[in-house]
Amino acid sequence: MKTFKLMKIQVVEEDNIRNFTLHDGLIINKEDEHQTWILEAFLDGAETEYFQKLQQSDKNVEILAVISNEKNDPAGLFASVHEVKPIGDKVSVLFSAHMRNQRNEYAEELLAYILDRKDISGDELLAEFKQQMKEKPRIKK
Template sequence: MKTFKLMKIQIIEDETIRNFNLHDGLIINKEDDHQTWILEAFLDGSEAEYFKSLQQSKHDIEVLAVISNEKNDPAGLYAAVHEVKEIGDRVSVLFTAHMRNQRNEYAEELLAYILDNKNISGDELLAEFKHQMQEKPRIKK
């Protein structure tokens, strides 16, 4: 197993991305045959009910996790909320997850989206691509 610092966590809800105030977190690659990851996020206690409802739904959710360094691209995961534990005015949320896709798939999808939806080329295309790679918008397929 390998353990990394969780720097940022977001949940994709339909066409939006929900952000959280992450106080601390870690992500563990179990390095098993199923490519399982374990995430623990220490968040504001006001988020407890939200995560309890996700846990009760028993559906996988799409999670974006920035690992080790805030400048890293977010990793996409399909996750289930395993446990929600209130600790004082904070909440610890434990997820089990599997990686969603390879990092460059997003770049390819973004470039195709920009080419299909904007009438730009050359330097403008490059500038728009760099901007969108930093913003990481959700791309409709």
């Protein structure tokens, strides 16, 4: 197993990406045959009900996790909420997840999206692509 610092966590909701204030967190690659990852996020207690509802729904949600360094691109994971545990005015949320291979796929989708909706090329295209890669907008297929 390998353990990494969780720097940021977001939940993808249909057309939105929901951000959270992460006080602390870790992500563990179990390195098992199922390629399972475990995430623990220590968040504001106000988020308790949100994650309890996700846990009760027993559905996988798409998570975007920045690992080890804030400058890293977010990794996409499909996760289920395993445990929600209030601790004082905070909440610990434990996820079981599987990595989604999205890095190249997302870049290709973004480029197609920009080319389809804007009449630009050359330097303008490159600048727009770089900006959008930083912002990581949700792209409707």
